[in-house]
Amino acid sequence: MQIPYTVDVRPDTGLYNAKLGIWLFLASEVMLFGALFSTYILLRVAAPVWPHGSDILNVPLATVNTMVLITSSVTMVMTWVALKLKQFGRARMWLTLTFLCGVGFMVIKSIEYSAKFSHHLYPSTNTFMAIYFTLTGLHGLHVLGGMLVMAYFLGPGARMWNTEPERYTNRIEVLGLYWHFVDLVWIFLFPVLYLL
Amino acid sequence: MSKSPEAVAASHPHAHGHHEDGFLRKYVFSIDHKVIGVQYALTSLCFLFFGFTLMMLMRWQLAYPGSPIPLIGALLGESAAPGGIMAPEFYNSLGAMHGTIMVFLGVVPLAVGAFGNFVVPLQIGAPDMAFPKLNMASYWCFLPGGLVMLASFFVPGGAANSGWTSYAPLSNIATTGQTLWLFGMVLLITSSLLGSVNFIVTIIQLRARGLTYMRFPFFVWAQLVTSFLLLLAFPPLEAAGVLQLMDRLAGTSFFLPTGLVVSGVPVDASGGGSPLLWQHLFWFLAHPEVYVLILPAMGIVAEIIANNTRKPLWGYKSLVYSVIFLGFMSFIVWAHHMFMTGMGTTISNFFQTTTMIISIPSVVILSALFLSLWGGSIRYTTPMLFALGFLPMFGIGGLTGLPLGLAASDIHLHDTYYVIGHFHYVVAPGTILALFAGIYYWFPKVTGRKMNETLGKIHFWGTIVCMNIVFMPMFIQGLAGVSRRLYDGGQQYAHAQGVLEWNVVMSMGAWTLALAQIPFFINFFRSIRKGEKVKDGNTWEATTLEWTAAPSPPVAHGNFPVEPVVYRGPYEYSAPGFAQGYAPQNAPEKA
Amino acid sequence: MSESHAHDVSKHVKSYVLVFVGLAVLTAVTVWIAGLQHTVMAGVVLALIIATIKGSMVASFFMHLISERKGIYWVLALTAIFFLALIFLPLGAFMDQQGTPLHSTGAVETSSHHVP
Numbered sequence: 001m002q003i004p005y006t007v008d009v010r011p012d013t014g015l016y017n018a019k020l021g022i023w024l025f026l027a028s029e030v031m032l033f034g035a036l037f038s039t040y041i042l043l044r045v046a047a048p049v050w051p052h053g054s055d056i057l058n059v060p061l062a063t064v065n066t067m068v069l070i071t072s073s074v075t076m077v078m079t080w081v082a083l084k085l086k087q088f089g090r091a092r093m094w095l096t097l098t099f100l101c102g103v104g105f106m107v108i109k110s111i112e113y114s115a116k117f118s119h120h121l122y123p124s125t126n127t128f129m130a131i132y133f134t135l136t137g138l139h140g141l142h143v144l145g146g147m148l149v150m151a152y153f154l155g156p157g158a159r160m161w162n163t164e165p166e167r168y169t170n171r172i173e174v175l176g177l178y179w180h181f182v183d184l185v186w187i188f189l190f191p192v193l194y195l196l
Numbered sequence: 197m198s199k200s201p202e203a204v205a206a207s208h209p210h211a212h213g214h215h216e217d218g219f220l221r222k223y224v225f226s227i228d229h230k231v232i233g234v235q236y237a238l239t240s241l242c243f244l245f246f247g248f249t250l251m252m253l254m255r256w257q258l259a260y261p262g263s264p265i266p267l268i269g270a271l272l273g274e275s276a277a278p279g280g281i282m283a284p285e286f287y288n289s290l291g292a293m294h295g296t297i298m299v300f301l302g303v304v305p306l307a308v309g310a311f312g313n314f315v316v317p318l319q320i321g322a323p324d325m326a327f328p329k330l331n332m333a334s335y336w337c338f339l340p341g342g343l344v345m346l347a348s349f350f351v352p353g354g355a356a357n358s359g360w361t362s363y364a365p366l367s368n369i370a371t372t373g374q375t376l377w378l379f380g381m382v383l384l385i386t387s388s389l390l391g392s393v394n395f396i397v398t399i400i401q402l403r404a405r406g407l408t409y410m411r412f413p414f415f416v417w418a419q420l421v422t423s424f425l426l427l428l429a430f431p432p433l434e435a436a437g438v439l440q441l442m443d444r445l446a447g448t449s450f451f452l453p454t455g456l457v458v459s460g461v462p463v464d465a466s467g468g469g470s471p472l473l474w475q476h477l478f479w480f481l482a483h484p485e486v487y488v489l490i491l492p493a494m495g496i497v498a499e500i501i502a503n504n505t506r507k508p509l510w511g512y513k514s515l516v517y518s519v520i521f522l523g524f525m526s527f528i529v530w531a532h533h534m535f536m537t538g539m540g541t542t543i544s545n546f547f548q549t550t551t552m553i554i555s556i557p558s559v560v561i562l563s564a565l566f567l568s569l570w571g572g573s574i575r576y577t578t579p580m581l582f583a584l585g586f587l588p589m590f591g592i593g594g595l596t597g598l599p600l601g602l603a604a605s606d607i608h609l610h611d612t613y614y615v616i617g618h619f620h621y622v623v624a625p626g627t628i629l630a631l632f633a634g635i636y637y638w639f640p641k642v643t644g645r646k647m648n649e650t651l652g653k654i655h656f657w658g659t660i661v662c663m664n665i666v667f668m669p670m671f672i673q674g675l676a677g678v679s680r681r682l683y684d685g686g687q688q689y690a691h692a693q694g695v696l697e698w699n700v701v702m703s704m705g706a707w708t709l710a711l712a713q714i715p716f717f718i719n720f721f722r723s724i725r726k727g728e729k730v731k732d733g734n735t736w737e738a739t740t741l742e743w744t745a746a747p748s749p750p751v752a753h754g755n756f757p758v759e760p761v762v763y764r765g766p767y768e769y770s771a772p773g774f775a776q777g778y779a780p781q782n783a784p785e786k787a
Numbered sequence: 788m789s790e791s792h793a794h795d796v797s798k799h800v801k802s803y804v805l806v807f808v809g810l811a812v813l814t815a816v817t818v819w820i821a822g823l824q825h826t827v828m829a830g831v832v833l834a835l836i837i838a839t840i841k842g843s844m845v846a847s848f849f850m851h852l853i854s855e856r857k858g859i860y861w862v863l864a865l866t867a868i869f870f871l872a873l874i875f876l877p878l879g880a881f882m883d884q885q886g887t888p889l890h891s892t893g894a895v896e897t898s899s900h901h902v903p
Contacts, residue, residue, distance in 0.1 A: 003324060005401050014856040017326045017401050023859050024393045027426050027866040033478055034870045036431035039439065039450065041874065042473050054821065063818055070810045070864055075848050077803055081789035083794055124447030127468040130449075133440060180849045187841045195821035400858070428869050475878040527869045531880060540883030543876070 007167045022174045026181045029142075033185050035047065036135050043127045051128055055123070056111055062121060065108045066186065072101030073183045078175045083169040088161055095154055095172070098179070102147040109140055115151045132193055142182050148173055162193040205356035225336075230750060232335050234642065236305050237635075239335075244628075250294040250389060252706055257282045259703035276354060287683035288357035289373065292627030293345070296377065299485065301342045302383050303627055308426070309338065310396060311634050312419045314642065318742035318750060319413050321404025321760040321782070326397040332548035334391040341383030348376035359671035359681065361482070364451030364474040368443050369458055375444055375542030378437045379491050385434045388426050395423040404741070404782075406762035410516065411739045413766040414509065417516050418495030419522040422488050429484035429527065443469070450474075453558035472537055479530040487526045488588070489623055491519065493630035494561055495679035497583040501565055503738045504519030506778070507571025508767035511564040518557035518564075525554040536610045537601045544603045549586070551601035558594055560588065572769075577736070578652030582633030585660045586626060593622030596671065611681075614674025617667050625663040632659070632716070639720075640735040642747045645727030651719040658712025669698035680690035737778060740766050744780035806848045813841050 009016050035061060044050045053059075075097040082091035116122070116129070125135040160168040216222075226232060256265050262281055265272070269280025276286040313331065317324055325331045348355040353371025356362065367374050399420050403412075412420075439450040446464060451474045454467030502509045531539065531547040548719065565585055574580070596618040599605035609615065632655070640646050676695045678686040685699045686692030733747040742750075745760040760782040768779035817837050821830065847853040852863075 003326060003402070013858055014887055015401065015858065017397050020326065020401060021393050021397045021859070023862060024427060025389075026398055027862055028389055028393075028431050030870055031428050031873065032431035032435055034873050035234070035435035035480075037434070038432075038874050039477070042470060042476075042877055043450070043468065045873070045878065045881055046317060046470055047468055049860065059818065059821075061640045063814065066810060066814050070814070071880050072806065073845060073849050074803055076821045078800070081800060081803075084796055111479050120445070123442060124449075124466060127449055130442065130448035130466075134439065134448075134450075138438070177850055178448060180845050184842050184845050185848075186846065188835075188838045191838055194831055194902050196827070196834055424865070428866060432873060469883075472881070473877070476880065480873060524865075528872050528876070531876070534880070537880075538885045540885055541879045543879045543883040546876075546879070 002159045007164070014172055018170060018174045019177075022177050026177065029181060029185075031137075033076065033138075036131070036138065036162045037188070037192070040135065043131060053132075053192075053196060055131065056128070057194050058115065059194050061108055061112055062190055065105055066110070066190050068101050068104050069183045069186050072098045072105070073180050075101060076179045080169070080173050080176050083161075083172055084167075088167070091172070092154065092158075093098055095150060099154065102143055102150070105143055106140065106147075109136065112152055135193060139182070139185055142165060142185070146175070146179050146182055150180075208309060219517070219740050225332060227324075227332045228752070228756075229313050229317050229325045229328065229331060230642070232331050233310050233312075235313075235335055235476075236309030236338070239342070240302050240305035240310060240337060243297050244306065246346075247294050247297035247302055248710065250290045250491040252298070252710060253282070254287060254290045254294065255706045257287055257683060257704035258685035259700045261600035261687050282683070283604050284683040284774055285357055286354060287361075288681070289349070289355040289584060291681055292356045292359050292362075293349070296345065296356070297342075298358065298491065301338075301345065303489055303623060303631070304388075304485075305338060306631055308395075308419065308422060308625065309335070309391065309543035310632070311492060311496065311638070312391075312422075315742055316395065316416055316419050318400060318641075318746055318755055319416055320399060320402060320407055321741050321745065321756065322398060322402035323756070326402055329396050330390050330394050334387045334394065337383050337387035337390065341380045341387060343768055344376055344383060349372040349756070351376060355555070359386075361478060362474075362706055363470040363478075364440065364443075364469075365453065366682055367440060367474075368558075369463070375441065378444070380442050385430045385437070388430055389434075389539070392423040392426040392430075395419060396427065396503055404760045404762050406754075407741075407781075409443075410513070411762060411765050412516075414496075414498040414512070414515055414519075415492075415495035418491040422491045422518050424769065425484040425488050425491075425523055425526060429466045429481045432477045436474060439477075461641030469588065472534075475534055475537065479533045480527075483530040483533065484523075485578070485758050486619070486622070487522060489627050491523075492572065493586065493590075493627040494519075494565070496630045496634040496637070497565060498568075499740065500579045500583040501568050502767040502769065503637075503736050504575045504577060504583070505569060506575070506769045507568070507572050508765070508769060509564065510567040510570070511560075512765070512767070514560055515564050518560040522554060522557040522561075525550060525557070529554055529601075532601050532603075532606070533605045539760060548603050550600075555594070555601070556596065560592060562594065577636075578647070578649055578656060579633045579637035581653065581656045581738075582629050582636065585656065586629045586633065587661075588662070589625035589629060590618060591620060593620075593626050596621060607675075609674060611679055612674035613670040613678050613680055616680050617674060620667045620670070624667065625660060628743065629660065629663075632656075632718060635720075637736070638742075639723065639727075640730045641733075641746075641748050643724055643749070645723055645729055646722045646735060646748075647727055648719050651715040655712065655716045655719065656680070658715070659709065660714050662705050662709035666702050666709060669695075669702050673698055734780075737776065739768055739778050740778050741781055745782050802848055806844050809844055810841055815836055 003017070004010075005015075005017050020040060033090065070079070075094045079091050079094035079098060082088075082094055116133075123128050123130045142144075153168075157171075158168075161173070226235075253265065253268065258308075265277060265282060269277050269282075272280075272282075272286070276283060276289075305600030313325070345355075351372045353373055355373040356367075356370065356377035358367035358370050358374060362374065362377065371624040399412075400418060439448070442448040443450050443452060449467050449469040451471050451473060452463060452465045452469045453465055456463040456465075456467065498509055498515070529547060529550045532545070532551045535544055535547075569584075590724065596614070598608055600615060600618060636652055637648055649686045673686070673692070673695045676691060678689070678692045678695060682688075686696060730748050735748065736743065738744070741760050741762070745756050745758070747757070753758055762781050762786055764779060764781060766781055768781075770777060770781035773779075776784070817834060820833055820837075825833075828864070
């Protein structure tokens with residue numbers, strides 16, 4: 001018994017199953033981060049004073065991180081392009097670069113966090129720090145999750161390229177959609193937390 | 197190179213001859229939607245029964261406040277029931293956990309996890325769900341989530357006791373049980389999210405050839421809309437759960453206001469948070485959640501009514517448009533649970549208006565189901581009795597919601613027993629009756645045997661009479677002003693004195709309701725082995741694919757001996773030109 | 788078929804590079820604007836407009852939304868509506884309160900953070 005439309009698209013919807021699945025999942029993620037953005041807005045509106053993000057947070061480092069993520073989005077989509085052109089070697093290269101961008105992002109994030117801790121700024125310090133750590137922390141967990149999946153597709157998961165190349169390409173496309181979404185969240189997170 | 201299902205089957209000729217799975221793979225970690233459906237059914241029925249016993253304990257305290265609980269009192273321990281008398285904190289735990297368990301571990305897993313999983317792929321002609329392994333993961337997040345909830349009874353301080361609504365700041369400062377409640381909820385929400393993605397992709401992508409959207413059985417539409425509700429409404433509660441966990445474990449103040457003092461001691465936190473923020477995030481989920489509770493039930497009732505009136509449902513299109521509109525509206529009514537939080541008139545008016553509007557599709561659906569009876573050849577089978585019982589009970593539940601949705605009358609009724617009466621009518625004589633209907637209806641499909649009709653009828657009458665005895669007096673108490681969540685049932689309040697005697701009546705009703713379930717237990721377990729075997733796969737002479745295209749039980753791998761193709765709508769009963777008097781969805785013209 | 792396929796793909800690659808440049812430029816613009824003097828409200832509006840443009844570029848080109856199927860658009864439109872409800876309705880409830888009026892948003896101008 002085989003599940004249809006795992007590789008080829010269903011004619012009337014034009015989608016394969018996992019692509020619809022990941023878009024639905026991303027829709028739920030929009031609501032998840034939306035709740036946290038709503039939290040940010042409500043806490044800020046109700047607060048008698050609220051700091052400028054740039055006074056407390058490290059804007060230059062975060063700007064670098066923004067560029068790191070944007071770059072990783074490019075390398076991610078180039079991975080998919082290479083697979084579409086049946087160039088597995090180049091695809092591996094692009095995916096590895098994407099993974100390294102993720103590493104870079106997390107390293108910079110750790111530097112930021114430890115700087116906060118060394119200045120005795122913790123989530124419990126005030127609501128600004130609380131929402132900062134929660135929003136960036138949850139986002140960071142999503143980055144880590146994506147990196148885990150990338151490692152899988154570079155490692156044991158890569159075997160599928162030899163047996164079912166189209167299915168492997170689809171899976172990379174699905175991973176790419178998730179990764180671009182993670183980039184998208186940061187594109188909003190960065191100005192809201194750091195610049196406003 | 198398009199891989200149609202036939203080509204896929206042809207390219208894998210070994211599909212039927214592969215090695216047998218071991219016990220664990222076949223029954224515990226199965227990826228087959230039918231097995232997973234049964235797992236959900238058995239697990240959720242256990243949780244339903246457990247939640248029911250919690251309520252029966254509560255009803256002793258309400259009927260005889262301060263008197264020792266017979267037999268069980270000694271077993272509850274000195275902190276929960278010193279001297280066998282229920283402690284107030286324990287009463288609150290029972291209340292919070294009864295609600296949580298019934299909603300999140302009982303009704304939804306049964307309605308969606310069990311019935312949805314088992315029936316939907318069969319009704320759309322699919323071999324399984326789109327993501328079978330994800331389906332298994334859903335169940336295996338649900339069960340641990342439930343076990344975490346149960347474990348919370350045994351930690352110091354007992355289980356969560358801040359209501360199923362876990363309002364801040366009380367829940368922030370509550371004992372460890374609340375932390376476990378939050379972890380349990382995170383697991384349950386994850387299970388739900390994985391499941392909802394699976395359902396939507398399955399329904400859209402795996403439906404059989406010829407099964408267009410307007411040929412779906414209404415049950416499939418109900419499950420599709422339900423899945424969208426779960427997908428988009430749960431994440432804010434997951435976020436809120438994380439925020440409350442951070443408040444409790446990391447010392448943040450998302451929900452702790454500045455200057456909070458507890459028992460004379462200022463809380464050691466930064467403050468600056470908002471208890472109302474919790475309420476908004478909670479109710480953003482919890483309102484669509486009540487539609488998650490009712491929609492699958494409406495779907496089940498629709499199937500059974502069409503089948504047992506031997507005629508098409510009245511107003512199929514209006515049913516479909518109504519359920520879609522209902523799903524959409526359900527996202528923008530939530531603050532009608534918050535009319536008493538000091539919101540201004542503008543925003544209260546907005547939510548009151550949307551709440552009134554959302555009653556329209558509900559009424560359309562109920563009316564269509566009632567009208568479907570007109571001119572029908574009604575067969576009073578056990579499923580039909582339960583389905584018929586659902587209709588007026590949901591009517592009462594829905595109508596009693598109206599004064600709650602109007603801000604002015606809600607001032608008097610908010611947080612009284614009127615509310616408890618309202619929502620129990622919708623869920624207990626409402627959804628649960630429909631779920632029983634579904635069990636009696638689809639039992640032959642799952643097992644190949646019928647349940648006993650006589651025991652079923654006794655179960656029906658006992659249940660519906662007792663449910664009304666339990667819940668109708670709640671409106672009387674609520675209108676008199678008796679608040680909910682009072683551990684002595686209102687004994688201390690002058691305004692409650694005139695209606696206190698109803699507590700004894702309701703408790704007697706609840707305990708009799710428990711007895712009324714005995715015929716069901718006997719019937720259910722005996723019929724698995726000794727029930728009357730069905731002669732062919734279509735026990736009820738139904739038109740939908742699960743009956744016409746699959747045997748009872750369905751083929752282990754792939755459900756259907758032949759991939760079904762659909763030629764018509766779902767309820768072509770009494771259609772001319774067909775020898776059996778109805779037109780199966782997958783029968784070509786004039787078979 | 789592979790030649791035209793490769794040609795299509797190389798057109799895609801060109802658009803990816805252009806989007807990357809656009810995103811980099813807009814990031815710089817965002818940071819620059821933040822450094823200018825303006826009210827909080829203007830800052831919020833500008834920042835969100837730029838972020839929305841950047842996000843749309845990522846979604847349309849990297850995520851191929853611009854050539855995606857109708858069904859996906861419906862899901863996302865629905866999500867967008869509920870997202871906006873989740874943001875603005877609780878805000879409305881906070882702003883429209885009985886009794887004591889809220890602090891105005893102008894009060895959050897101070898640069899020092901307040902530890903209660």
